[in-house]
Amino acid sequence: MLKRLEQLSVIIGIFFIALSLILGFGYLITEALHAQVNLYAAGFFFVFGAFMLWVRSGEES
Amino acid sequence: MRLHFADYLIIALYFVFVLGVGFIIKKRIKSSNDFLNSSRNIPLWITSLAFISANLGAQEVLGMVASGAKYGIMTVHFYWVGAIFAMVFLGVFMMPFYYGSRARSVPEYLFLRFDEKTRALNAITFAGMTVFSSGISLFALAKLFEAVLGWDFDWSIWIAAGIVLIYTFVGGLTSAVYNEVLQFFLIVLGLSPLVIIALHEAGGWETVKANLAPQLTHAWKYMGDADSNPMGIHFMSLIFGLGFVMSFGYWCTDFLVIQRAMIAKDMNAAQRTPIMAAIPKLLMPLVVVLPGIIAIALSQPAMADKGFSIPKDASGAFDYTMTLPSLISKYYPSGMLGVGITALLASFMSGMAGNVTAFNSVFTYDIYQSYIVKQRSDRHYLWVGKLVTVFGILFSIGTAYLATSFNNINDFLQLVFSFVNGPLFATFLLGMFWKRTTSDGAFWGLFLGTVGAAVAHGLTIAEGKGGWIAPMYPIASGMGQAFIVASVSWIVNFYTTLLVSMVTRPKPDEELKGLVYSLTEKPKQVVSVWYQRVVPIALVLLALTILLNIIFF
Numbered sequence: 001m002l003k004r005l006e007q008l009s010v011i012i013g014i015f016f017i018a019l020s021l022i023l024g025f026g027y028l029i030t031e032a033l034h035a036q037v038n039l040y041a042a043g044f045f046f047v048f049g050a051f052m053l054w055v056r057s058g059e060e061s
Numbered sequence: 062m063r064l065h066f067a068d069y070l071i072i073a074l075y076f077v078f079v080l081g082v083g084f085i086i087k088k089r090i091k092s093s094n095d096f097l098n099s100s101r102n103i104p105l106w107i108t109s110l111a112f113i114s115a116n117l118g119a120q121e122v123l124g125m126v127a128s129g130a131k132y133g134i135m136t137v138h139f140y141w142v143g144a145i146f147a148m149v150f151l152g153v154f155m156m157p158f159y160y161g162s163r164a165r166s167v168p169e170y171l172f173l174r175f176d177e178k179t180r181a182l183n184a185i186t187f188a189g190m191t192v193f194s195s196g197i198s199l200f201a202l203a204k205l206f207e208a209v210l211g212w213d214f215d216w217s218i219w220i221a222a223g224i225v226l227i228y229t230f231v232g233g234l235t236s237a238v239y240n241e242v243l244q245f246f247l248i249v250l251g252l253s254p255l256v257i258i259a260l261h262e263a264g265g266w267e268t269v270k271a272n273l274a275p276q277l278t279h280a281w282k283y284m285g286d287a288d289s290n291p292m293g294i295h296f297m298s299l300i301f302g303l304g305f306v307m308s309f310g311y312w313c314t315d316f317l318v319i320q321r322a323m324i325a326k327d328m329n330a331a332q333r334t335p336i337m338a339a340i341p342k343l344l345m346p347l348v349v350v351l352p353g354i355i356a357i358a359l360s361q362p363a364m365a366d367k368g369f370s371i372p373k374d375a376s377g378a379f380d381y382t383m384t385l386p387s388l389i390s391k392y393y394p395s396g397m398l399g400v401g402i403t404a405l406l407a408s409f410m411s412g413m414a415g416n417v418t419a420f421n422s423v424f425t426y427d428i429y430q431s432y433i434v435k436q437r438s439d440r441h442y443l444w445v446g447k448l449v450t451v452f453g454i455l456f457s458i459g460t461a462y463l464a465t466s467f468n469n470i471n472d473f474l475q476l477v478f479s480f481v482n483g484p485l486f487a488t489f490l491l492g493m494f495w496k497r498t499t500s501d502g503a504f505w506g507l508f509l510g511t512v513g514a515a516v517a518h519g520l521t522i523a524e525g526k527g528g529w530i531a532p533m534y535p536i537a538s539g540m541g542q543a544f545i546v547a548s549v550s551w552i553v554n555f556y557t558t559l560l561v562s563m564v565t566r567p568k569p570d571e572e573l574k575g576l577v578y579s580l581t582e583k584p585k586q587v588v589s590v591w592y593q594r595v596v597p598i599a600l601v602l603l604a605l606t607i608l609l610n611i612i613f614f
Contacts (some may be wrong), residue, residue: 006085008107008239012246015078019071023396026067033067035394041254048250 009052016049062209062390068399075247075403076224079240079410083228086236093442096233097422098165099324103235107242108330109337112321113345114241117248118412119198122349122405123205126388127381129346129353130360130371132291132540133277134613136353137346138299141280143308145339145606149599151313152336156322157584158493160331162575165323167316168427174492174576176500177431182507184427186481187316188420192453195416196460202409203461209386210402218461221406225414226454230447234422237414238321244407249341251404252348252385258392259355262367269358277354280613293537294544302544306551307479310486317419328584332595339602343609356384417453424449480518483547484510484554491558496570496577502562510554517549518542 004010023042026033090096103111128136164170168187172180203217228236263269270278276290283289284296292299312318312335322334359369360379369391374380389401425446434441488507491498519530523542536542574580591597 008082008242011078011082011085011239012243015074015243016246016250018074019400022067022070022074023400026396030065030067030395032065033394033396035396037254037258038394038396041397041400045250048246 009055013049013052013054016045016052018049020044020046020049062386062398064210064398064402065395067396068402071396071399072403072406075406078243079224079228082239082243083230083232083236086232086239089235090231090233090443093425093439093446095235096443096446097418097425099233099235099238101324102326103238103324105325105330105333105337107238108321108325108334110245110341111238111241112318112334112338113342114245114248114411115318115321115415117245117408118415119201119205119405119409120412122248122252122408123201123382123385125346125349126353126356126385128540129350130357130379130384131353131381132538133273133354133357134280134350135277135284135290135292136350137280137609137613138303139308140342140346140350141606141610142300142304144312144342145602146304147308147312148335148339148342149602150309151319151322152332152334152339153595153599154578155313155489155493156332156335157328157581158576158578159319159323160325160328161581161584165426166422167314167319168423170576171488171492171503172427172431174573175498175503179488179500179504179507180427180431182504183485184423184431188423188428190481191317191416191420191423192456193460195413195420195453195457197464198409198412198416199457200461200464202406205386205405208383209390214465218458221410221413222454222458222461225410225417226451229414229417229421229454230450233446233450234320234324234418237418238324240414241321241411244411245341247400247407248404248411249348251400251407252352254397255388255392255401256348256352256355259352259359259388262369262392263355263359263364269355272358272361272363273354277357280610282614287537287541291538292540294541298541298544298548302548306483306486306547307544309490310482310484310547310551314485314489315482316423317415320419320422329588329593329595332584333593333598336595336598336602343602343606352388353381353384356388413457417450417457420453421446421449424453479543479547480511480514480550483514483550487551487554487558491555491562492577494578495562496573496579497562497567498558499562499565499567501565502558502560505561506554506558509557510550513553514546514550517546521545 020042023033023038023045027035027038027042094100125136125139159167159170162170162173164173168180168184171183199218199222202221203214206212206217207214228240260266260269276283281296284299287293287295322331325331325334356369356371358364359367360371371379371381372383372387386405389398393401425442429445430442484507487510488503492503516530518527520528521534521536521542522528522532523536524539526539527542536545570580588594
């Protein structure tokens with residue numbers, strides 16, 4: 001499990017999910033971030049991040 | 062432009078991840094080969110995206126958006142005439158020599174094919190160019206953030222350079238390559254929403270076209286006459302100057318990008334690296350050219366009600382360099398603004414790390430190990446590689462500060478780069494495909510090709526630049542002048558190499574096996590499915606490229 005965390009696809013996946021959480025929670029709790037583009041981008045980044053976590057990268061770890 | 066706490070949080074998240082990648086890779090670094098060459102075990106999808114990302118530096122992202130605004134859709138020629146054909150040629154014909162020769166760098170290939178003096182000439186000019194290029198990128202980043210965000214110039218330089226230094230120092234080339242892939246996704250996914258929002262705001266592509274001169278929305282239609290298109294060049298100059306000399310000179314000989322293909326797992330992956338990279342490259346104009354075209358449409362008086370205009374400089378002319386930052390500022394709210402700024406940061410850092418890691422390898426292998434200290438332990442060269450990383454970054458910082466003192470140093474260095482890069486492809490073309498090419502021919506061809514470029518620049522003048530010998534030939538745009546200078550340098554190199562080779566002694570055939578096309582066994586395709594084979598994908602890619610040229614004719 002820890003080895004898999006060192007794979008690039010997993011790192012990219014976690015990065016984009018973290019990014020989506022900042023945008024998503026920001027949209028919900030902060031007026032300054034309450035813009036539709038933040039919500040849509042959060043959704044897309046989350047899906048992309050989940051895909052990168054799921055995909056097999058072929059790396060040696 | 063003011064950033065919200067969430068924007069800073071996104072920037073901080075990015076910094077944590079790029080540094081984290083460096084430390085994750087650190088434990089894999091046990092030898093100089095791991096540090097400088099990634100031990101040739103990187104998967105294809107990573108080498109391909111790193112290949113394109115190493116070229117996706119600040120000059121590319123900001124520069125192509127600026128060119129999109131200035132020259133319109135003709136800017137796509139850099140992709141659909143220039144890059145794609147050259148990348149396919151590299152993958153199909155040249156990678157077997159670079160990879161198969163087991164050379165660790167492009168200058169080392171020149172040593173194997175020709176001799177020490179040709180390698181030295183290429184290694185020294187390349188090392189100098191990369192470190193200066195990295196410094197100019199750093200200067201541009203700091204100036205941009207100073208102008209747009211009000212950030213302190215010195216802090217921007219030292220923080221950006223410090224982060225690149227940490228992750229390249231601890232993780233070497235692998236760390237730089239891994240981060241380039243992360244940076245690629247960040248740049249593409251971070252800027253794509255901007256294109257959608259701006260295009261929607263402008264009323265769609267048809268409205269953009271309706272508000273612009275037709276010369277800005279047709280790629281080829283107005284190229285039959287140099288005076289009737291915004292670049293001021295005839296299509297023959299474009300095809301030869303950009304499509305052949307400049308693009309092949311860059312994509313097929315520049316170690317900065319080729320290094321990413323040379324670290325692939327096997328020959329098939331090395332050949333497919335530039336070809337797979339060409340797929341996103343084909344679509345890259347959507348992210349870096351289209352925003353410029355939309356921005357210039359939104360800046361027209363007929364669309365004044367949209368409330369956007371490209372900023373103007375002191376003379377009242379459009380400051381095209383500011384096109385992308387002004388679009389981000391206008392259309393991204395807090396949150397996505399942080400993503401957009403981080404994408405810009407990523408492009409600067411990606412370009413800088415690419416230059417530094419290429420500089421590392423060339424300096425350590427082709428200068429230090431070849432001429433200064435030979436035959437020491439691998440551990441010695443590993444530490445030299447690490448030290449060179451530190452010095453490379455410090456030189457870059459020095460260049461960035463030098464650029465603040467000399468207004469035209471950027472133009473001057475870009476000019477010198479074009480003098481050096483322009484003729485290089487002729488040397489490789491003859492060296493790889495004509496076994497009669499001699500070491501003296503290659504050296505003098507390179508040298509006189511560079512001199513030829515300088516003379517051509519001295520005799521032509523465009524936008525107030527050049528003509529330092531005698532301004533005999535005026536050219537409408539600086540871009541057109543660059544194509545002509547590169548073409549002259551290539552022709553001088555080609556014929557000099559040819560003539561000198563005819564009167565000097567070539568290397569025996571035995572020494573040229575694996576280095577010259579006619580004396581090298583062709584790589585056998587061991588994969589059965591068509592999409593894993595080099596030539597079928599290359600043909601599909603070329604067909605798509607031609608189709609796009611026809612659609613946007």
